Amino acid sequence: MNRRDFVKYGIVLAGAGGLGLSVLKLFDKPSPDNFQHNFLALDKPCSFPFEFMEIHEEGKIYPCCPNFVDFKPMGNFYDQDLFSIWNGKKFKELRNKLLKGDFSSCNRNICCYNPAEYTKDFNAAKQLPINIHLCYDQECNYKCITCRDEIFTNSDEELAKLNNEILPKILPFISKLDEIEFSGGDPLASRHSRKLIYEVNKSNPNINISINTQGYFLDENNMKELGITKLYSVGMSIHSATRKTYEKIMRQDSFDRIMKNLEFISGWKKQGKLENLRIHFVVHLMNYKEMPAFVKIAEKFDAIAYFWSYKPWESAEMHKRYKEVAVFEPWHKDYPKLKKMLKNPIFKSKHCILYPELLKIAEE
Numbered sequence: 001m002n003r004r005d006f007v008k009y010g011i012v013l014a015g016a017g018g019l020g021l022s023v024l025k026l027f028d029k030p031s032p033d034n035f036q037h038n039f040l041a042l043d044k045p046c047s048f049p050f051e052f053m054e055i056h057e058e059g060k061i062y063p064c065c066p067n068f069v070d071f072k073p074m075g076n077f078y079d080q081d082l083f084s085i086w087n088g089k090k091f092k093e094l095r096n097k098l099l100k101g102d103f104s105s106c107n108r109n110i111c112c113y114n115p116a117e118y119t120k121d122f123n124a125a126k127q128l129p130i131n132i133h134l135c136y137d138q139e140c141n142y143k144c145i146t147c148r149d150e151i152f153t154n155s156d157e158e159l160a161k162l163n164n165e166i167l168p169k170i171l172p173f174i175s176k177l178d179e180i181e182f183s184g185g186d187p188l189a190s191r192h193s194r195k196l197i198y199e200v201n202k203s204n205p206n207i208n209i210s211i212n213t214q215g216y217f218l219d220e221n222n223m224k225e226l227g228i229t230k231l232y233s234v235g236m237s238i239h240s241a242t243r244k245t246y247e248k249i250m251r252q253d254s255f256d257r258i259m260k261n262l263e264f265i266s267g268w269k270k271q272g273k274l275e276n277l278r279i280h281f282v283v284h285l286m287n288y289k290e291m292p293a294f295v296k297i298a299e300k301f302d303a304i305a306y307f308w309s310y311k312p313w314e315s316a317e318m319h320k321r322y323k324e325v326a327v328f329e330p331w332h333k334d335y336p337k338l339k340k341m342l343k344n345p346i347f348k349s350k351h352c353i354l355y356p357e358l359l360k361i362a363e364e
């Protein structure tokens with residue numbers, strides 16, 4: 001099997017209003033057209049459980065975003081070995097199911113199914129996944145309205161556990177992989193994730209590192225401090241195109257700093273130090289009118305703007321107001337306005353990807 005490039009032109013899945021993110025390659029050239037094509041394909045198994053694993057809070061392991069699958073975790077790396085989880089019974093069962101065309105464990109309406117070419121039992125021939133996505137560390141210096149109402153910081157005990165027990169356990173596994181992706185929380189704001197980024201880059205300087213961040217610490221000084229001189233992929237969660245809306249959604253007065261950091265990282269792309277740059281936008285009532293302006297920001301900084309519809313996340317009070325904010329639901333009073341706006345040709349830009357629910361509205 002050829003190495004698959006999960007992150008290039010990645011689709012990032014907003015597990016919530018926050019960003020429990022999975023990134024993968026769906027196609028060679030991003031466009032809403034081939035995005036849809038891949039979603040409709042049914043005749044091939046999905047490559048995820050063959051090539052990818054995702055680690056969530058409390059060490060739970062999934063083959064893709066847990067919001068997409070209706071099964072329990074494939075294992076728990078706090079008390080199991082990652083090698084044996086990857087080569088274990090649960091992963092094998094799922095692979096065999098998919099090879100038979102059985103998607104009953106999956107939610108294909110919202111998931112990021114990636115058609116694979118395997119025609120026979122792949123049998124986890126690779127002893128390791130190609131790409132791992134680390135989402136277990138929730139520390140972040142923001143409290144975005146869609147994600148959480150209080151800033152979350154790991155306690156001293158939790159931090160000691162993450163650094164002294166989890167890090168030595170995970171490092172030998174992840175530093176052997178082709179690609180590693182950090183999210184969570186915000187990996188650049190988290191003390192544990194920063195340490196892990198530094199260590200993994202030191203043990204394998206050739207590894208492709210991807211980071212999902214709001215971008216507050218995405219600047220030259222922080223890259224130097226982390227020993228990072230190149231990155232494979234960056235996804236910045238911005239969710240707005242103006243300072244005013246940014247402050248309402250992200251609850252931080254830092255829009256100018258974020259734009260400056262976007263300019264910095266876009267410079268890395270120009271210099272060949274970064275391969276892929278994405279900016280993320282979770283759509284709801286408070287920001288949908290800024291979607292066209294957000295695509296323009298993506299065009300300006302040679303990034304790709306990714307749009308998803310808001311998914312309620314119980315850690316934030318906003319989930320109780322789903323009916324009020326779910327502008328993409330046909331019963332919402334602003335739905336016709338959103339639908340009309342999505343006819344704007346700017347959404348056909350090569351710098352824009354609409355997630356399927358929005359793409360469907362655009363094409364109605």
Ligand code: SF4
Binds near residue numbers: 143144184
């Ligand atoms: S930046 Fe922090 S608070 Fe905001 S969505 Fe991401 S993890 Fe949640």
Ligand code: SF4
Binds near residue numbers: 068105
């Ligand atoms: S088809 Fe969807 S839910 Fe199933 S493994 Fe692939 S990405 Fe996950």
